[in-house]
Amino acid sequence: xxxxxxxxxxxxxxxxxxxxxxxxxxxxxxxxxxxxxxxxxxxxxxxxxxxxxxxxxxxxxxxxxxxxxxxxxxxxxxxxxxxxxxxxxxxxxxxxxxxxxxxxxxxxxxxxxxxxxxxxxxxxxx
Numbered sequence: 001x002x003x004x005x006x007x008x009x010x011x012x013x014x015x016x017x018x019x020x021x022x023x024x025x026x027x028x029x030x031x032x033x034x035x036x037x038x039x040x041x042x043x044x045x046x047x048x049x050x051x052x053x054x055x056x057x058x059x060x061x062x063x064x065x066x067x068x069x070x071x072x073x074x075x076x077x078x079x080x081x082x083x084x085x086x087x088x089x090x091x092x093x094x095x096x097x098x099x100x101x102x103x104x105x106x107x108x109x110x111x112x113x114x115x116x117x118x119x120x121x122x123x124x125x126x
Contacts, residue, residue, distance in 0.1 A: 037061025
């Protein structure tokens with residue numbers, strides 16, 4: 001069943017970005033990629049995605065700065081955000097949730113298929 005929801009992936013690791021992009025596209029999603037926080041924020045404003053997958057450790061602006069900016073922008077604040085990161089510390093998870101992230105994935109612990117499933121679940125709740 002094709003799903004044309006638009007997903008913005010903000011991930012600086014090209015290999016990971018490509019892997020997620022392939023998986024989401026295969027599942028019928030329209031995936032837009034950005035490779036740093038600044039580009040991600042700009043694309044969030046122009047693309048108005050249905051969901052944002054956001055890495056935390058990135059050049060220019062880190063994911064926490066991007067998340068805070070998204071939630072402070074009235075036209076973007078309602079877009080669900082799933083943090084994708086390798087930071088697994090409780091304080092990072094807590095900070096992400098406090099800043100408004102809908103969910104949190106440790107990249108090393110989850111396959112792209114699991115990330116697609118989580119994205120689908122979040123989109124269905126919208």
